[in-house]
Amino acid sequence: EAEFENITLDQDGPLGILTINRPKSLNALNIETFREIAEAIMLIEENPEVEALIVTGGGDKAFVAGADITEVAELEGAFNGRDLSLQGQDIFQQISQLPFLTLAAVNGYALGGGLELAMACDLRIASPGAKLGLPEATLGLIPGYGGTQRLPRLVGVGRALDIMISGRLVDAREAHSIGLVNEVVDQPLDRAKEYARNVLSKTAPLAVGLIKEAVRRGMDTTFGDALEIEADLFGMAVATEDRKEGTQAFLEKRKPNFKGE
Numbered sequence: 001e002a003e004f005e006n007i008t009l010d011q012d013g014p015l016g017i018l019t020i021n022r023p024k025s026l027n028a029l030n031i032e033t034f035r036e037i038a039e040a041i042m043l044i045e046e047n048p049e050v051e052a053l054i055v056t057g058g059g060d061k062a063f064v065a066g067a068d069i070t071e072v073a074e075l076e077g078a079f080n081g082r083d084l085s086l087q088g089q090d091i092f093q094q095i096s097q098l099p100f101l102t103l104a105a106v107n108g109y110a111l112g113g114g115l116e117l118a119m120a121c122d123l124r125i126a127s128p129g130a131k132l133g134l135p136e137a138t139l140g141l142i143p144g145y146g147g148t149q150r151l152p153r154l155v156g157v158g159r160a161l162d163i164m165i166s167g168r169l170v171d172a173r174e175a176h177s178i179g180l181v182n183e184v185v186d187q188p189l190d191r192a193k194e195y196a197r198n199v200l201s202k203t204a205p206l207a208v209g210l211i212k213e214a215v216r217r218g219m220d221t222t223f224g225d226a227l228e229i230e231a232d233l234f235g236m237a238v239a240t241e242d243r244k245e246g247t248q249a250f251l252e253k254r255k256p257n258f259k260g261e
């Protein structure tokens with residue numbers, strides 16, 4: 001068990017549960033918390049038992065209310081800020097590149113860096129009272145941990161510009177209607193676990209990783225190149241043992257027994 005001060009990392013069977021846990025500051029991400037998140041991601045990557053990751057917030061008010069504004073207030077000059085942005089972007093990229101399902105259980109405020117963390121996950125499941133936003137402009141900042149790029153990819157350019165330029169908070173119902181969150185339920189962590197267990201019981205793990213890779217790399221390039229990426233990854237899926245097992249199980253009218261090979 002690793003020792004952390006600002007987060008907890010738990011395992012529930014095949015599920016890794018990363019909780020950002022500074023409830024007195026609404027789980028704001030200070031530099032030390034970022035460092036611990038990076039270490040937790042390394043531990044998760046090295047742990048073959050973890051087959052899906054859920055990220056959530058401690059306490060009952062917030063997922064993560066953003067970067068720690070007390071630290072942001074002390075930043076001096078452009079270079080310092082650019083570096084911080086690159087470091088945060090890198091950690092969230094590592095989360096988005098995990099080769100298995102990642103879910104954000106958004107149990108309250110997901111603002112600024114907090115929404116950027118949630119958007120680095122594959123899916124977002126929010127509580128009815130959750131509020132999401134990128135209010136950086138109200139602080140004289142812009143989103144710096146991937147938000148200006150991930151939000152328009154999720155909800156479209158017009159809606160993303162509205163949310164970032166106004167700095168307004170989006171409630172769970174609206175977030176659901178624009179596709180920023182996938183589901184709204186009273187107990188998002190319980191639902192995230194149920195969703196993840198269902199995925200693990202039904203789908204081939206390598207296929208899940210390849211789907212994520214196809215979507216992620218495809219969004220970065222032209223449509224034509226993206227189709228080539230899809231074909232390459234399709235070829236890799238066809239070459240797996242689990243493809244043989246999955247198709248055979250269908251024909252034999254039984255449940256497949258995927259091995260991740």
Ligand code: CO8
Nearest residue numbers: 024025026028065066067068069084085111112113135144
């Ligand atoms: N950082 C530090 N402390 C925070 C933060 C934060 N982001 N959010 C809340 N807190 C603290 C409050 O200061 C307060 O502390 P205290 O009890 O000591 O006064 C405590 O948490 C509880 O918060 P409130 O009393 O404000 O609770 P309310 O229910 O009244 O309000 C809100 C909740 C609306 C969420 C309010 O706290 C708020 O507006 N928070 C700030 C939200 C925000 O602007 N987040 C974006 C931050 S900017 C960002 O994430 C930039 C990322 C890019 C950086 C790029 C690199 C440089």
